Structures are given as structure tokens and as C-alpha cells.
Amino acid sequence: MKKLIIASIVLVIAFLFWNCEKDDICEDGTPTTPRMIVEFYDNLEPTTKKTVTNLGIVADGMTTGLLYNGVSKIEVPLQTTADITKYSFIFDSQNVDTSLRNTDKITINYTKTDVFISRACGYKTVFSLLDNPNGIVKTIDTDNWIKEIVIQKYKILNEDEVHVKIFF
Structure with missing residues (x-):
């Protein structure tokens, strides 16, 4: 009888570990x-990538941002x-001379969907940019440094591809 109880306990413990x-x-x-x-491109040569220097990005309502x-x-x-x-x-x-800084305001419009990953990771959000011209709208002023914004991929599912091109 003792052997049967021990065998049953071992079997239950093994079953619990196997199902974890x-x-x-x-x-x-x-x-x-x-x-x-x-990704940034040269406005005069649209196929040439262009590097940006000291680009600051600040979200609306925030005082600090990304550099x-x-x-x-x-x-x-x-x-x-x-959304x-x-x-x-x-x-x-x-730039120390604040008059040389040039700010362009951009509004990004999208829908979002939460996708279940796992119990440990929870959910991630994927985005779908709205169709042009409503997907990304820049505020027009007298000295925009951004000349054009082109949406490459409307669905933002991962970070493996370029979603938006900015020409300046």
C-alpha cells in the first residue's frame, strides 16, 4: 500500500511539472x-538618405524630449x-542661438489594436496610420524645414521596416 501511495505522489508531482x-x-x-x-531623405535628391544634426523631438505638453x-x-x-x-x-x-532653431509641428493620426502576446508579456499595441493626407499632418508656417512627409507603411506592426519618410 505504501508503494502505491508513493507512486501516486510521484506521478502527481511529475504531472504537475509536465503541465507547467x-x-x-x-x-x-x-x-x-x-x-x-x-527615415530622413534629401529633398533635392529624393533617393539619398540625409543625416539630421541635433534633432529634438518633444511630445505635445512635455518640456523634454528625445535628442x-x-x-x-x-x-x-x-x-x-x-488615437x-x-x-x-x-x-x-x-544651437545656443535659439533664433536658428526651427520647429515643425506634426500630428500623427492612427487607429490602434491590442494584440495578445502571452500571459507573461500581456498585450502589445499595433497601429494603423490613417490614409493621406490625414495620417500625418504638419503645421504649415513660413519656414518649414520639413518639406514633405510620405507614409511608406500604414500598418505599424514591428520595427523592422521604415514607416515614414521625411524629406528636408
Whole structure:
């Protein structure tokens, strides 16, 4: 009888371990909410990538933001709690002479969908930019440094591809 009880306990413990899932740790490399990938191009030579110097990006209502220097591609986060994100793209944002800084305001309009990843990782949000001209709208002023914005991919599912091209 003792052998039967011990065998039953071992069998139950083995069954419990066999049915366990790794659901308490979200593994590295698991896809998360993607950021919008923006690549910069020369307005006079549209096939040539162009690097930006001291580009500051500040979200509407914030006082600090992201700073990029000497890059032609950036990752821009979108709000997961709204269907709109507003940014100020500040060209030469670190210039001591503030009169040489040039700010263009951009409004990004999108719909969002939450996608279940796993119990450990939860959900990620994927975005769908609205069709042009409503997807990304820049505020027109007398000295826009951004000449044109072109949406390459309307669905933002991952960070492996360029979603938006900015020509300046």
C-alpha cells in the first residue's frame, strides 16, 4: 500500500511539472508595442538618405524630449492611450542661438489594436496610420524645414521596416 501511495505522489508531482508553462517571465526578444520608424531623405535628391544634426523631438505638453544627432533613421513612440500623437520636430535644437532653431509641428493620426502576446508579456499595441493626407499632418508656417512627409507603411506592426519618410 505504501508503494502505491508513493507512486501516486510521484506521478502527481511529475504531472504537475509536465503541465507547467513558462508564463511568469516575458523572454527577451518578445515583440512589444512597436515605435514608428522614420527615415530622413534629401529633398533635392529624393533617393539619398540625409543625416539630421541635433534633432529634438518633444511630445505635445512635455518640456523634454528625445535628442538625435547624426542619424538618418529614428524610432518615434506613439501613444497607446489615444488615437493621436503630436510632436514638435526641432531642427538644430541644441544651437545656443535659439533664433536658428526651427520647429515643425506634426500630428500623427492612427487607429490602434491590442494584440495578445502571452500571459507573461500581456498585450502589445499595433497601429494603423490613417490614409493621406490625414495620417500625418504638419503645421504649415513660413519656414518649414520639413518639406514633405510620405507614409511608406500604414500598418505599424514591428520595427523592422521604415514607416515614414521625411524629406528636408
